[in-house]
Amino acid sequence: xxxxxxxxxxxxxxxxxxxxxxxxxxxxxxxxxxxxxxxxxxxxxxxxxxxxxxxxxxxxxxxxxxxxxxxxxxxxxxxxxxxxxxxxxxxxxxxxxxxxxxxxxxxxxxxxxxxxxxxxxxxxxxxxxxxxxxxxxxxxxxxxxxxxxxxxxxxxxxxxxxxxxxxxxxxxxxxxxxxxxxxxxxxxxxxxxxxxxxxxxxxxxxxxxxxxxxxxxxxxxxxxxxxxxxxxxxxxxxxxxxxxxxxxxxxxxxxxxxxxxxxxxxxxxxxxxxxxxxxxxxxxxxxxxxxxxxxxxxxxxxxxxxxxxxxxxxxxxxxxxxxxxxxxxxxxxxxxxxxxxxxxxxxxxxxxxxxxxxxxxxxxxxxxxxxxxxxxxxxxxxxxxxxxxxxxxxxxxxxxxxxxxxxxxxxxxx
Numbered sequence: 272x273x274x275x276x277x278x279x280x281x282x283x284x285x286x287x288x289x290x291x292x293x294x295x296x297x298x299x300x301x302x303x304x305x306x307x308x309x310x311x312x313x314x315x316x317x318x319x320x321x322x323x324x325x326x327x328x329x330x331x332x333x334x335x336x337x338x339x340x341x342x343x344x345x346x347x348x349x350x351x352x353x354x355x356x357x358x359x360x361x362x363x364x365x366x367x368x369x370x371x372x373x374x375x376x377x378x379x380x381x382x383x384x385x386x387x388x389x390x391x392x393x394x395x396x397x398x399x400x401x402x403x404x405x406x407x408x409x410x411x412x413x414x415x416x417x418x419x420x421x422x423x424x425x426x427x428x429x430x431x432x433x434x435x436x437x438x439x440x441x442x443x444x445x446x447x448x449x450x451x452x453x454x455x456x457x458x459x460x461x462x463x464x465x466x467x468x469x470x471x472x473x474x475x476x477x478x479x480x481x482x483x484x485x486x487x488x489x490x491x492x493x494x495x496x497x498x499x500x501x502x503x504x505x506x507x508x509x510x511x512x513x514x515x516x517x518x519x520x521x522x523x524x525x526x527x528x529x530x531x532x533x534x535x536x537x538x539x540x541x542x543x544x545x546x547x548x549x550x551x552x553x554x555x556x557x558x559x560x561x562x563x564x565x566x567x568x569x570x571x572x573x574x575x576x577x578x579x580x581x582x583x584x585x586x587x588x589x590x591x592x593x594x595x596x597x598x599x600x601x602x603x604x605x606x607x608x609x610x611x612x613x614x615x616x617x618x619x620x621x622x623x624x625x626x627x628x629x630x631x632x633x634x635x636x637x638x639x640x641x642x643x644x645x646x647x648x649x650x651x652x653x654x655x656x657x658x659x660x661x662x663x664x665x666x667x668x669x670x671x672x673x674x675x676x677x678x679x680x681x682x683x684x685x
Contacts, residue, residue, distance in 0.1 A: 280452035282361035282445055283394040286386070288452065289360050290338050290397040292460045297499045300465055300566075303518060303542055304499060307568045310512045311335075311501040318504040325504055328534075328573065328627055333393065337502040339571065340399040342463060342495070343379065343488045345424035347667035350382075350403045352430045354670045356459060357384040357399065358442035361391055364672040367661035368633045371405060378411040378482050379404055380659045382672055383631055389682045392629060400631055403664075404488045407657045411481055420478070420489050427492045434458050465566075466493040469552040472559075487565045498541065498569040506538050506572035519543045525635035527574075527585065528595035532604040534574030535585065535615065536628045539635050541569040575606070575625035576679045581614035589634075616683040626682050630675045 280288070298305040312335055319331055329337070344350050354364060362384040370377040385398035404424075406417050437455055441447045447455065468491070475490035487497070503509045507529055513520050519542060526538040544567040551561050577585055581602075588594050588601040602614065606622035609615045616626035665672040
């Protein structure tokens with residue numbers, strides 16, 4: 272006699288399990304994160320009681336469960352492994368971000384892994400902003416240091432061969448049996464736990480002189496979640512609530528200003544990176560206790576996705592001395608006019624159904640990074656002589672990197 276069908280986990284269910292398990296792990300490592308999640312849920316519920324129409328930017332269930340994570344890797348081989356792993360969760364690279372060009376430059380180039388179809392985003396929109404160290408940029412890395420960093424990176428292994436093989440099979444099959452899913456998710460989550468292995472003090476300090484982010488990436492033999500971000504519907508209220516609880520937030524919310532009218536793109540804030548205990552190894556092998564400030568608690572508020580024309584207007588607005596005061600020189604005050612002017616995406620051209628912005632702003636990402644570092648790389652006037660680009664990255668990792676605007680065009684047709 273045969274049994275019934277074996278329970279199966281579809282890709283979106285794996286993604287939801289992955290996001291929830293990472294959230295539990297990160298909360299155990301960074302307790303203030305649990306406070307951030309709790310306050311976010313309170314703010315969201317209160318906001319929807321006052322503004323029920325804002326459910327058009329996502330149901331309370333979706334917004335409450337929504338997360339984006341951030342990780343950092345050292346080279347294109349490691350980024351390719353991340354792409355293979357995340358494909359099992361239905362998360363694909365979207366966009367190319369060059370944080371070296373920000374006002375506070377960070378020596379990384381990045382992409383974001385996320386679902387790309389409207390139904391998958393509605394089920395679970397988990398996304399992971401993933402940065403890769405730009406070792407070829409001589410403005411940050413002298414030839415000798417670059418050689419030593421790349422040797423170090425080539426000598427470590429972030430993900431096991433069996434885990435990656437399983438991930439590729441699950442991606443091809445669109446899911447896996449439920450009992451396998453538990454083990455697979457647990458193994459994937461474990462790759463992003465904060466390592467307790469002692470850190471080489473001299474090597475870490477040498478990299479810190481270049482960039483604190485470079486030290487966080489190549490100064491240790493593992494990777495880890497740098498932040499795990501809940502979504503909030505009123506980020507100004509969240510900022511105030513966290514401050515009232517005695518948690519130090521960064522001074523300025525990153526992204527567009529708070530104005531009357533449609534919320535656009537992405538606003539972000541975070542609590543300051545906390546000093547976490549770490550062990551260090553000196554040149555003579557002696558171990559000592561110390562601390563590092565590399566992980567922080569970010570939170571985000573998402574608005575409507577802008578078209579290329581709208582994005583040009585956004586860039587012009589943000590270049591103003593006081594963007595809040597001059598915002599309506601660039602943007603109308605209603606969704607109906609935003610839609611009519613072709614400035615933002617709306618489902619089926621209906622201004623009551625905005626397409627939520629699912630991606631990131633390089634200036635905001637760099638601003639969050641910089642606000643949480645004691646110091647970082649200085650600016651440079653020298654030209655960039657590297658080949659980093661979306662096409663370069665796609666070729667090196669063996670995965671197509673989607674154009675966000677093409678994805679929004681497709682979603683808007685639904």
